[in-house]
Amino acid sequence: xxxxxxxxxxxxxxxxxxxxxxxxxxxxxxxxxxxxxxxxxxxxxxxxxxxxxxxxxxxxxxxxxxxxxxxxxxxxxxxxxxxxxxxxxxxxxxxxxxxxxxxxxxxxxxxxxxxxxxxxxxxxxxxxxxxxxxxxxxxxxxxxxxxxxxxxxxxxxxxxxxxxxxxxxxxxxxxxxxxxxxxxxxxxxxxxxxxxxxxx
Amino acid sequence: xxxxxxxxxxxxxxxxxxxxxxxxxxxxxxxxxxxxxxxxxxxxxxxxxxxxxxxxxxxxxxxxxxxxxxxxxxxxxxxxxxxxxxxxxxxxxxxxxxxxxxxxxxxxxxxxxxxxxxxxxxxxxxxxxxxxxxxxxxxxxxxxxxxxxxxxxxxxxxxxxxxxxxxxxxxxxxxxxxxxxxxxxxxxxxxxxxxxxxxx
Amino acid sequence: xxxxxxxxxxxxxxxxxxxxxxxxxxxxxxxxxxxxxxxxxxxxxxxxxxxxxxxxxxxxxxxxxxxxxxxxxxxxxxxxxxxxxxxxxxxxxxxxxxxxxxxxxxxxxxxxxxxxxxxxxxxxxxxxxxxxxxxxxxxxxxxxxxxxxxxxxxxxxxxxxxxxxxxxxxxxxxxxxxxxxxxxxxxxxxxxxxxxxxxx
Numbered sequence: 001x002x003x004x005x006x007x008x009x010x011x012x013x014x015x016x017x018x019x020x021x022x023x024x025x026x027x028x029x030x031x032x033x034x035x036x037x038x039x040x041x042x043x044x045x046x047x048x049x050x051x052x053x054x055x056x057x058x059x060x061x062x063x064x065x066x067x068x069x070x071x072x073x074x075x076x077x078x079x080x081x082x083x084x085x086x087x088x089x090x091x092x093x094x095x096x097x098x099x100x101x102x103x104x105x106x107x108x109x110x111x112x113x114x115x116x117x118x119x120x121x122x123x124x125x126x127x128x129x130x131x132x133x134x135x136x137x138x139x140x141x142x143x144x145x146x147x148x149x150x151x152x153x154x155x156x157x158x159x160x161x162x163x164x165x166x167x168x169x170x171x172x173x174x175x176x177x178x179x180x181x182x183x184x185x186x187x188x189x190x191x192x193x194x195x196x197x198x199x200x
Numbered sequence: 201x202x203x204x205x206x207x208x209x210x211x212x213x214x215x216x217x218x219x220x221x222x223x224x225x226x227x228x229x230x231x232x233x234x235x236x237x238x239x240x241x242x243x244x245x246x247x248x249x250x251x252x253x254x255x256x257x258x259x260x261x262x263x264x265x266x267x268x269x270x271x272x273x274x275x276x277x278x279x280x281x282x283x284x285x286x287x288x289x290x291x292x293x294x295x296x297x298x299x300x301x302x303x304x305x306x307x308x309x310x311x312x313x314x315x316x317x318x319x320x321x322x323x324x325x326x327x328x329x330x331x332x333x334x335x336x337x338x339x340x341x342x343x344x345x346x347x348x349x350x351x352x353x354x355x356x357x358x359x360x361x362x363x364x365x366x367x368x369x370x371x372x373x374x375x376x377x378x379x380x381x382x383x384x385x386x387x388x389x390x391x392x393x394x395x396x397x398x399x400x
Numbered sequence: 401x402x403x404x405x406x407x408x409x410x411x412x413x414x415x416x417x418x419x420x421x422x423x424x425x426x427x428x429x430x431x432x433x434x435x436x437x438x439x440x441x442x443x444x445x446x447x448x449x450x451x452x453x454x455x456x457x458x459x460x461x462x463x464x465x466x467x468x469x470x471x472x473x474x475x476x477x478x479x480x481x482x483x484x485x486x487x488x489x490x491x492x493x494x495x496x497x498x499x500x501x502x503x504x505x506x507x508x509x510x511x512x513x514x515x516x517x518x519x520x521x522x523x524x525x526x527x528x529x530x531x532x533x534x535x536x537x538x539x540x541x542x543x544x545x546x547x548x549x550x551x552x553x554x555x556x557x558x559x560x561x562x563x564x565x566x567x568x569x570x571x572x573x574x575x576x577x578x579x580x581x582x583x584x585x586x587x588x589x590x591x592x593x594x595x596x597x598x599x600x
């Protein structure tokens with residue numbers, strides 16, 4: 001039940017972020033739907049492909065499809081002023097989605113008895129893969145490779161689950177909260193991963 | 201028989217459009233083949249992956265592969281002056297391909313008893329997915345998200361088929377003609393889907 | 401045994417080239433890992449998807465994952481001066497990887513009795529598909545479509561194998577050497593495939 005709600009929150013946040021990027025690129029409303037759906041469902045789809053989960057399962061999410069469609073439609077109809085609230089609250093909802101998707105992705109990999117490497121990739125892809133496709137479709141360099149720490153928290157969640165530390169709703173809840181907090185702290189303190197350039 | 205011909209026309213139109221984009225980007229002839237093949241066969245391949253149709257089926261299209269190869273080769277050999285006819289006639293052939301591919305994609309999804317959402321995605325992807333990959337490989341923002349209405353007609357064709365309105369060659373023929381006409385009207389009257397920017 | 405070593409050399413070369421591109425784009429270290437892994441394992445993964453080889457097989461490469469991770473880490477720690485040797489030696493190692501991956505990709509397609517067209521695509525994708533994804537993720541136009549002849553040698557290797565000319569370690573070794581030599585000659589003499597522009 002709680003997971004269902006978190007899944008909905010994450011789907012909403014990801015669909016909205018895709019629609020917003022489409023508007024920033026001056027795409028039309030169909031582009032908005034495509035980017036919204038790609039961001040919300042793309043990561044899980046690629047995960048299923050790579051982990052070997054039957055891909056047809058993605059079509060069982062009819063309710064989430066409707067929710068995502070409604071969210072994208074609302075984004076296109078809202079006055080611009082309202083959209084600016086997204087910058088404040090969107091990052092928080094997105095963090096909820098990141099955590100929910102990463103945990104769900106890792107658990108589904110564990111369920112098909114995938115090895116640790118696959119669990120980590122599943123968590124990372126489910127959490128951040130949709131955003132990577134979104135940015136490629138928008139003709140941008142994927143944000144996740146450059147911005148404040150994001151996918152790393154999903155990957156670490158995958159490590160924790162892959163090593164078998166999660167065995168019940170309590171531990172899963174703590175991991176969820178930890179990912180959300182780490183992500184929000186990353187944004188607030190502008191934590192970035194080290195990078196280096198060829199000229200440094 | 202008629203569908204075979206339409207399938208060939210669509211494959212030709214899509215392969216040529218991929219080769220033309222490769223030339224516009226100053227890619228070499230191998231880039232032309234890759235973009236031509238990606239545009240012609242990429243949409244159907246991703247559809248098979250997502251709908252759960254055995255992916256090996258794509259290798260049964262040997263004749264279409266040969267036709268696409270020949271078309272791309274001809275494009276590279278033709279004098280530039282001739283290529284300009286493409287701008288006039290290419291849009292029409294491309295519309296035939298869009299309609300044929302969308303209907304075929306939707307029908308193949310119905311055949312594996314996919315739900316309505318999957319039928320719509322199958323029609324849209326088969327019709328326009330190849331063009332999206334083509335543009336990504338060319339380092340462009342996908343045209344389908346910005347230009348005159350294109351993928352929407354494929355999606356609507358998917359709705360009509362998914363709802364079960366097509367039950368024979370006559371209704372399929374009418375749907376085919378409707379998609380082609382709608383696409384050509386979109387180009388002629390510059391119909392575009394609504395868009396909005398963040399600053400509007 | 402020899403193939404294992406060549407496979408390791410190729411994985412190393414491809415992982416390093418991905419990490420180098422990530423640094424050139426000022427991506428952070430996580431971007432370096434993602435691009436490194438995508439370049440090293442992306443081609444083989446897409447090949448498995450398209451040829452119908454069970455995708456879970458990719459997770460059996462645990463040792464290669466560790467080797468690739470170490471290589472990417474070293475790239476990020478090495479002083480810049482050292483990285484410049486890569487431009488000299490990297491092209492050679494990359495050619496070894498191209499040849500090893502192309503042959504391995506074609507052989508795995510033959511093993512599942514794929515038709516000739518699929519064998520050629522498998523060789524080409526395994527050899528150059530990872531580099532294409534790397535460039536897309538880096539927001540670049542794929543190098544393989546424009547630079548000195550590269551993927552063609554993989555494709556020709558696929559033709560030779562698909563036609564059944566390879567039936568033992570000796571012939572495979574000769575093909576391997578031929579691909580490496582052709583690739584190195586292409587770089588040295590700046591062999592390029594013909595291209596044409598719309599204005600020529």
